[in-house]
Amino acid sequence: MKPVLKYLLPLAIFLVLVGFFAASLKHDPREVPSPLIDKPAPAFRLPVLNAPDKTFAPEDMRGRVWLLNVWASWCGACRDEHPVLMEMARSGIVMVGLDYKDDEAQASAFLSRSGNPYTIVVVDADGRVGMDYGVYGVPETYVIDRAGIIRYKQIGPITQKALREKILPLLQRL
Amino acid sequence: MKRSVLLVALCLWVPMLVQGVARPLGDDPEVEARLKALSSELRCLVCQNQTLADSSAALAEDLRQEIRALIAQGLSDQEIIDYLVARYGDFVRYRPPLKATTLLLWIGPGLLLAAGVGGLWWVLRRRNARLSDDEEKRKEA
Amino acid sequence: MIPELGHLALILAWLLAAAQAGFAFAGAARNDGILMATGVSAARGQFVFCGIAFVSLGYAFYANDFSVLYVASHSNSTLPLYYRLAAIWGGHEGSMLLWTTTLALWTVAVTLFSQHLPEVFRARLLGTMGLISLGFLTFILFASNPFQRMIPAVLQGRDLNPLLQDPGMVLHPPVLYMGYVGFSVVFGFAIAALLGGELNPQWARWTRPWTTAAWVFLTAGITFGSQWAYYELGWGGWWFWDAVENASFMPWLVGTALIHALAVTEKRDAFKLWTVLLAILTFSLALLGTFLVRSGVLTSVHAFATDPQRGLFILVLLGGVVGGALTLFALRAPQMGLGGRFGMVSRESMLLAGNVVLLAATGTVMLGTLYPLFLEALELGKISVGPPYFDTVFVPVMLPAMLLMGLAIFAPWKHAVLTVLLGRLKWVMGVSVAMALLLPLMLGKWTPLIALGLLMALWIAASAFVSVYERLKKREGGIIKTVVGLPRAYQGMIVAHLGVAVFIMGVTLVKGYEVEQDMRMSPGDTAQVDGYGFRFDGIREAFGPNYMAIIGHFTVTWNGRPVTILAPEKRHYLASDTPMTEAAISSGFFRDLYIALGEPMDGQAWSVRLYVKPFVQWIWAGCLMMAAGGVLALLDPRYRRRNSAAMEGTA
Structure with a gap:
């Protein structure tokens, strides 16, 4: 090292740090990416809301692209997300609702009041399936492809922006 | 003989004098100890600044129950950690695993210390050498 | 009306900060006494207006003025008065105002206690502080105005976060900020010296009391925060290696290194560049802490409601202040001389080795704190680095520093002979090893970690006592009189080192036996x-x-x-x-x-x-002893002989 260059070392280290800080301003530190991306959607078999004799399993959707939306009637952010889901349902997107640790009566009431965007709603009363999917905050949405592989996870409500920039382009490709 | 009978009687009596003895939260102290040790190295995903042991979030309670169940199934600590990592990612581990991307994290402190001490040694030797040169030049002048 | 007055005061403070920097630097450049004196007046005026702004905000809280957005979001009329006043710094905007007011307070302190400094040097120092203040006031006025009105007003405020409704809230933030911001004075000394190209033992003597004062506040502030966490968070822990705790710990570690480096520079005119770099680094890390807390790049218990816009602003500020200082350092460093000669084994070399260890420890904390951020920026996954990591790596890194603490206080300046040193310390070593091995047996549980912790604590304590004992042996007269008569700086060092021993003792015993x-x-x-x-x-x-x-x-x-x-x-x-x-x-x-x-x-x-x-109380008692040691060192008459110090200049 040349004698003068070595005095530039602190500045150089600092500039690298600043670069990292600038890059990380764009990330949300609370968002934890799922390790399940590009892995098969965990299997389960759960009763259908209001029809406990019927059940649903992810295998039933084999060959179709679908969304698994984790929600609950007690969750405020789900209410914010709801209009977007309705819009998605109108455009023909297949969505399965996973009613997470909820009261079934209240869940049904919520859907009949605000509209039901789901093709089918299943009940995860004790949150076991949610645990297998790594749910840590409701709402969360998984995009699952024809082969039953999870391709994307939306953490938190689906915003118009996320729908436009992430989910719709992905659905088109699948 | 009489006295020992009396002692036994007293021993039987004492617990009844006290109104009640508190029970540990879990049924099996061994399971609880393992749960405690495991969950205090795991991060709660809801209250992200708390360990699973400290958090009172509903998910944390569920996960503690799950860990109890896994312990009961006979899984080892490592298997339980793997179970959680498969679902929530490395983020749940407060003690990051040693792998390619975390190598620098784990050897960094040692490197820093070694580089620091080595660097100081080298700088001091060179400095003394230069100061000696200066002195000799001054003598010659 | 009052909030507008506060806002106006902030604007005037901003103008005065600009004037302070402008007049001081212009005066220094032209060696114009009148301009430089104007800079001093501007600095004092800035303090007055920051004070008015601060009191105005306090009044808005006192009067429950919920038409002020900040008051409405951080207070409530049912909140007791003392918490309403502490709520001034209960959120981002108000704590920024506390930051700048504290900075103005330190600036005024500099104008009052720096008559002995050469005029040009003092002007550059004040100019630097004025620039920092200008940056923060700009930030407040444009991106974090606490006086913003909310129209229409609400009838009731949203209340202060209950976690903050605690006596700790009254004490911890102001004291901590006094510490953080105090290092801006030290930073100013470093910049002034680099600008003037004069780094000498005298500079170190000027800088030392300010460094110690800031360090005392920082130590006390961290201690109060730790105690608060202990009883308030309900988990019984006293340190969580949380990102924001680490952000306060890093400047403390480097500040501690700086205190010791300044000793080498003052006594031996050596390692000046290192010392000046540490002075820059300490304040830089304090600024880094501000960035980490407020930008939302890391999750933390302490994180304020965050906003990437603000994060960007602070990053620019950080880049300007630290980048500027390090550029100046790179430009001026080659001109500085080497200073006095000393041996590979000497008090100088040991103090520097201690410095290196403290810096490695700082690097370790930084690595652990920022590593998740690095990985995420490089899209290599998301990890958590928590207490198990820090507990594993931090103690081994710090061990050499603890060993050196015992050794260095016996080593003479310039040249020491290791065998002689060890000979003098053989009793200290023997006793501390024996007690460290036996004590855990008496306490009922023996583990290597407990024994190691006790060994470090006993080693540090015993060497401090032996050092005092050796001094007492040489003196005539009563013991108490002699102890009181020892130099204040020496007393301070002994008390601070004993504080470290008490701290380690507390940590070891609570970890081992709780x-x-x-x-x-x-x-x-x-x-x-x-x-x-x-x-x-x-x-x-x-x-x-x-x-x-x-x-x-x-x-x-x-x-x-x-x-x-x-x-x-x-x-x-x-x-x-x-x-x-x-x-x-x-x-x-x-x-x-x-x-x-x-x-x-x-x-x-x-x-x-x-x-x-x-x-467990020993942990904080030890920390407060460290702070008390700093106070004792500040009382050393050496720093009060201002005029003679200025005259005996050697530069």
Whole structure:
């Protein structure tokens, strides 16, 4: 090292740090990416809301692209997300609702009041399936492809922006 | 003989004098100890600044129950950690695993210390050498 | 009206900060005494207006003026007055105002206690501080205005976060900020010296008291924060290696290194560049902490409501201040001389080795704190680095520093002979090793970690005592008189080092011997924890000024004899609809008894967390001893001989 260059070392280290800080301003530190991306959607078999004799399993959707939306009637952010889901349902997107640790009566009431965007709603009363999917905050949405592989996870409500920039382009490709 | 009978009687009596003895939260102290040790190295995903042991979030309670169940199934600590990592990612581990991307994290402190001490040694030797040169030049002048 | 007055005062303070920087630097460039004196007046004026702004905000809180957005979001009319006033710094905007007001306070202190400095040097120092102040005031005025009105006003405020409704909130932030911001003075000294190209022992002597003063505040501030976390968070821990805690710990470590480096520079005119770099680094790390807390790049208990816009602004500010300083350093460094000669084994080399270890420890904390951020920026996944990591790597890195602490106080300047040193210390070594091996056996549990911790504590304490003893042997007269007559700086060093020993002792014993139990208790039940009986007598409900509480009643006994009564609470804060756990603690010299009420269970039972924490108070006692050592060192008459110091210049 040349004698003068070595005095530039602190500045150089600092500039690298600043670069990292600038890059990380764009990330949300609370968002934890799922390790399940590009892995098969965990299997389960759960009763259908209001029809406990019927059940649903992810295998039933084999060959179709679908969304698994984790929600609950007690969750405020789900209410914010709801209009977007309705819009998605109108455009023909297949969505399965996973009613997470909820009261079934209240869940049904919520859907009949605000509209039901789901093709089918299943009940995860004790949150076991949610645990297998790594749910840590409701709402969360998984995009699952024809082969039953999870391709994307939306953490938190689906915003118009996320729908436009992430989910719709992905659905088109699948 | 009489006295020992009396002692036994007293021993039987004492617990009844006290109104009640508190029970540990879990049924099996061994399971609880393992749960405690495991969950205090795991991060709660809801209250992200708390360990699973400290958090009172509903998910944390569920996960503690799950860990109890896994312990009961006979899984080892490592298997339980793997179970959680498969679902929530490395983020749940407060003690990051040693792998390619975390190598620098784990050897960094040692490197820093070694580089620091080595660097100081080298700088001091060179400095003394230069100061000696200066002195000799001054003598010659 | 008052909030507008505060806003106006802030604008005037901004103008005066600009004037302070402008006049001071212009005056220094032209060696114009009148311009430089104007800079001093501007600095004082800036303090007055920052003070007016601060008091205005305080008044808005006092008067429950919920037409001010910041007051409405951080206060509530049911909040007791002292918490309403502490709420001034309960959120981002107000704590920024506290930051700049503190900076203005330190600036005024500099104008008052720097008559002995050469005029040009002082002007550059004040100019630098003026620039920093200008940056922060710009930030407040454009991106964090605490006086912003909310129209229409709301009738009631959203309340201060219940976590912050605590006596700790009154004390911890101001003292911590005094520490952080105090290092801006040290930074100013470094910049002024680099600008003038004069780095000499005199500079070190000028800088030392300011460094020590800032360090004392920082030490005390961190201590208060740790105590607060201990009783408020309800988990019984005292340090969580949280990102924001680390952000305060890093400047402390480097500041500690700086204090020791300044000794080498003052005594031996050596390692000036290193010292000046540390002076820059300490304040840079304080700024980095500000960035980390406010930008939202890391999750933390302490994180303010964050905003990437603000993060960007602080990053630019950080880049400007630190980048500018390091550029100046790179430009001026080659011109500085080497200074006095010393041996590979000498007090100088040991102090520097200690410095290196402290810096490696700082690097370790930084690596752990920022590593998740690095990985995420490089899209290599998301990890957490938490207490298990820091506990594993930090102690081994710090070990050499602890060993050096005992050795260095005996080493003479310039040249020492290791064998002679070790010979003098053989009794200290023998006694501390023997006691470290035996004590854990007496206490009932022997583990290598406990023995190691005790060894370090005993080694540091014993060497400090032997050092004092050796000085006493040489003196005539009474012991007390001699001890009091020792140089203040030396007394300060001994007290601070003993503080480290007490701290390590506390940490080791509480980690090694604490007992924790989670119990399920119905009224009348008794739990036995480490020899103490905790009887749960029942609960009652009570109302606080702005909360409802369920108060548990516990009688603690030792061998059947009553020790104390503890009343842990579960509070429900009404305005914010938030539950809070208030632990009940009985502190003592040898142990703390700690109860936190958990959740109600079936019947009348409650889950209860019980701790017996031996020697936990020693942790904070040790830290306060370190701070007290700093205060003693500040009292050294050497720093008060201002004029003579300026005249005996050697540059």
